[in-house]
Amino acid sequence: MFDIKIRLINMLGLLTIIVLIGLVLDYRNIIKRPMRIGMGLAMLGITAGIFLTLSAVLPENHVFGRVFSNKETTQKVVALTFDDGPYPPYTGQVLDVLKEYHVPATFFVVGQNVEKYPELVKRISVEGHQLGNHTYHHVDLLKVDRKVIAEEIDNTNKAIVAATGISPHLMRPPHGFRDPAxxxxxxxxxxxxxxxxxxxxxxxxxxxxVIVERTVNKVKNGSIVLLHDGDGITSQASRMQSVEATRRIIQILSAQGYRFVTVDEILDKTEDVKG
Ligand SMILES: [Zn+2]
Structure with a gap:
């Protein structure tokens, strides 16, 4: 029962009712003096709805709980992350580029793809990269109930353990969407x-x-960069551009003095030790 209060969809439903009540009160001229209380209530409801929705979707926002989107540091470190795979041939091509430049990265994999291509996931792990959970079917977790959320996470962790023997401790919800539940x-x-x-x-x-420019222009010390080696569970779109962009991003950022690390390593960086 308590669950009703902490799902975004239910909070938005409640706010919609509040907005409607406010508008009806205003329309029917109820309590309009000294202030338009009904209209005020409606505006408050709309503002709260926008605030809660942004809290669920913006990647650098902690309203619903602590998330990690970068690390404040003076060290020139950056973490490349790849979502939605494994997806041949692109995951292998990304791994080839990373190997060529000795760059570790972090892969947020989709459970169903892990079960299809366990050998690729094993390769990711063996070559020194980190693995994270990106749900089993790449579902929007705001739209499913707790039972489904549990299955999506747990089945993906099981698939990763079966492929690599390692249980991940990082999770990236599809699209970054999350709510209190x-x-x-x-x-x-x-x-x-x-x-x-x-x-x-x-x-x-x-x-x-465009991919290269948008990325290198925004990278700062401690950035976590989002890229894609996969295409959800449909696996139809080409990721050729992402593969080629990865090579050039590594070349440009390396020339600027950046060092590439996994998400774990970037989060472990101590805050600015001077001297
Ligand atoms: Zn994704």
């Missing part, structure tokens, strides 16, 4: 929720130059 369930499982601070929208395939 989602955050609570992650906490129960000791999963850190990882978002991002740099996003190029590479999944729309806007062109290699």
């Amino acid at each position: 989602v955050m609570e369930m992650m906490a129960e499982r000791n999963l850190k929720v990882v978002e991002w601070s740099v996003m190029s929208r590479d999944w729309t395939n806007p062109g290699v130059d």
Whole structure:
């Protein structure tokens, strides 16, 4: 019963009712003096709805609980993250590029793809990269109930353990969407929720130059960069642009003095030790 209060969809439903009541009160000229209380109530409801929705979708926001989207540090470190795989041939191509430049990265994998391509997931792990959970079917966790959320997380962790022997402790909800129930369930499982601070929208395939430019222009010390080696569970779109962009992002940022690390390593960085 308590659950009703902490799902975003239910909070928005309640606010919609409040807005409607406010508008009706205003329309029927009820309590209009000294202030338009009904209209005030409606505006408050709309503002609260916008605030809660932004809290659920913005990657760098802690209203519903602590998320990790970057690390404040003076060290020139950056973490590349790849979502939605494994997805041949692109995951392998990304791994080839990372290997060529000795760059560790973090892969947030989709459970169903892990079960299809366990050998690719094993390769990710063996080559020194970190793995995180990105749900089993790449579902929007705001739209499903607690039972489904639990299955999506737990089945993906099981698939990753079966492929690599390692249980992940990082989770990135699809699209970064979360609400209090989602955050609570992650906490129960000791999963850190990882978002991002740099996003190029590479999944729309806007062109290699655009992906590279949007990324390198935004990277700062401690950035977590979102890229895609996969395409959810449909696995239809090409990730060729992301593969090529990864190579150039590594070249440019390396030349600027950046060092690449996994998400765990970037979060472990101590705050600015001077001297
Ligand atoms: Zn995703």
